[in-house]
Amino acid sequence: MIVQTLTRRRLIGALTVVACGTVPAIAVADYPDRPIRIVVPFTPGGGTDAAARIFAEKMALELGQTVIVENKPGAASIIGANMVAKAKGDGYTLLFAASNAFITNQFFYTDVPYETKRDFKLLYQVATIPQVLVVNSDVKVKTAPELLEYVKEHKGKINYGSYGIGSYPHLAGSYMSAKQDADMIHIAYKGEAPILQAMLGKDIHFTFASAMGVTPHVQAGTMNALGITGKTRISALPDLPTLVEQGLTDDAYSVSGWLGFAAPASTPDDISARIAATLLKVAQMPEVQKRFEEMGFLMITDSNPEKVTAVYERDLPIWTALVESSGAKVD
Numbered sequence: 001m002i003v004q005t006l007t008r009r010r011l012i013g014a015l016t017v018v019a020c021g022t023v024p025a026i027a028v029a030d031y032p033d034r035p036i037r038i039v040v041p042f043t044p045g046g047g048t049d050a051a052a053r054i055f056a057e058k059m060a061l062e063l064g065q066t067v068i069v070e071n072k073p074g075a076a077s078i079i080g081a082n083m084v085a086k087a088k089g090d091g092y093t094l095l096f097a098a099s100n101a102f103i104t105n106q107f108f109y110t111d112v113p114y115e116t117k118r119d120f121k122l123l124y125q126v127a128t129i130p131q132v133l134v135v136n137s138d139v140k141v142k143t144a145p146e147l148l149e150y151v152k153e154h155k156g157k158i159n160y161g162s163y164g165i166g167s168y169p170h171l172a173g174s175y176m177s178a179k180q181d182a183d184m185i186h187i188a189y190k191g192e193a194p195i196l197q198a199m200l201g202k203d204i205h206f207t208f209a210s211a212m213g214v215t216p217h218v219q220a221g222t223m224n225a226l227g228i229t230g231k232t233r234i235s236a237l238p239d240l241p242t243l244v245e246q247g248l249t250d251d252a253y254s255v256s257g258w259l260g261f262a263a264p265a266s267t268p269d270d271i272s273a274r275i276a277a278t279l280l281k282v283a284q285m286p287e288v289q290k291r292f293e294e295m296g297f298l299m300i301t302d303s304n305p306e307k308v309t310a311v312y313e314r315d316l317p318i319w320t321a322l323v324e325s326s327g328a329k330v331d
Contacts, residue, residue, distance in 0.1 A: 031091055031271050035066040038094050038261075041080025041101060042163060043073045046192030047210030047295055051126065051259055052096040054291055058282040069096075073190035076164030077101035078112060085114035089266030091275060095120070098129065099257045103316055104166035107323045116312065120262040121272050124279040125308040127297035128256040130230040131168055131208035133243065134223045136199050139206065144227040144246045144253075147206065151182040158184045161195045161204040166328075168257045169195075169208040171319075172229070174328035175252040186328075199223055211236040211296020230256045236296040251322055258315075259297070260308055276305050 036059070040052045049071065056067040072080035081101045087093035095101070102116045114120070133144060141147045151158045160177075162169035165188055177184040187204055189195045192213050198204045200222055211234060217223040227243040228234060231254055243253040261279055263272055282288055283301050292299045 031274060032063050032065040034092065035068055036063070036092050036094065038067060038069050038096050039080045039084050040069055040071050040096050041073060041077035042071065043191030043193050044071050046163070047129075047212045047297070048096070048098060048192070048259060050212060050295065051292065051297065054288055055096070055126070055261075055279070055282055058285060058288060059278055062278050062281055076105055076108070076166050076188070078105060078109065078114075081105075082113045084262065084264060085119035087264050089264035089268070091263065091267055091271040093264065094123075094275070095262045096126075096259065097262070098167065098259055099312075099315065099319075100164065100167045102260070102262070102312060103319050104171070104323060107320070108166045108328070119265050121265055121267055121305065122308040122312060123261040123263055123272060123276045123305055124283070125300045125303040125311055126259045126261065126279070126283065127292055127299050128230070128258045129168070129210065130228050130232070130234055130256055130296060130298065131172075132211050132214050132228050132237065132240070132296070133206065133208055133226045134199065134214050134218065135206040135226060136202050136204070137222055137224065138202055139224070141226065142224070144243050144248055147226055148176065148180055148248075151176065151184060152180040155181065156183040158182060158206075159187055159204040160184055161187050161189055161198050161207040163191050163195060164188050166323075168229075168255075171322055171326045171328055172208055172252050173206075175250070175322070175326035178325075178327040179250075212294070215296075229253055230298075232298070234296045234298070235293050251318065252326065255318060255322065256298075258300075258311070260303075272305060280304065 038052055038056055040049050042048050052069050056069050060067040072083055077097055081095055081097060084093055084095035105112050141150050160173040170186060173186060192209055195207050196213055214223055218225045225240055227246055228240050229243055231244050233242060289299050
């Protein structure tokens, strides 16, 4: 029987793997032969979740398999990231996360159950993430310098929100608090969607969030946008000046986090290369670039495992210095 012959061949191949410690070529040739799962360590509805779903849709078309987005929020992305770090390295479980999951968590938690270099293969840097500084409608300031004065004048009375300890909004807010001697209160949420709800409910005075998330609220007048991080304006909010333009030239306000894909470290190189090539194809699709631009992300259209690893190595000392200068602590 043909089926029996194939089964024997697969069995012989598997025994060869055990004996030689190599990955069978048939595993790579057949990949993918079942649905792929992308773990997003944030709640549904935020910018990272939306970006993951755009990629999932296009990856499914390129690979001919269903690609599922699974949200696993909590503990500053540690829960979702650790799930992928401990998953079987077969290409069927991927992580799509912000750079804090790979870089800054190690500075705030002594018991992070994974190490980026040891437990992940970085596959592709998808985009950098300029963040919009927004205040709720009760905070009567119009510029970032005015906010600095406001928090100083209201010492001990200002709350700010972030999507987790070690995230950019946490570090920037902590830095602002320290520099202005404002003694602000940090409140961590499990994603951008609950942060925006907290802003609307006036539970927090300000936050840093994606252009996609805040634009409808800014247009409705329920939030006021003061500026954007990084050194370049974005097409989604072309009239909004950067914080650097307003005189906030500290690294805390000019640095940007990023979004990227990773796989478990044990994922075979051939499968990792196949995934990375697919991600590159998706990133170069004009319709994907347009959607990312509308969300306020700055798309990376030429990344690969080597380049994203180099970005990680470049950014690590920058974020280390930011953590130290911010004075941020685990809450």
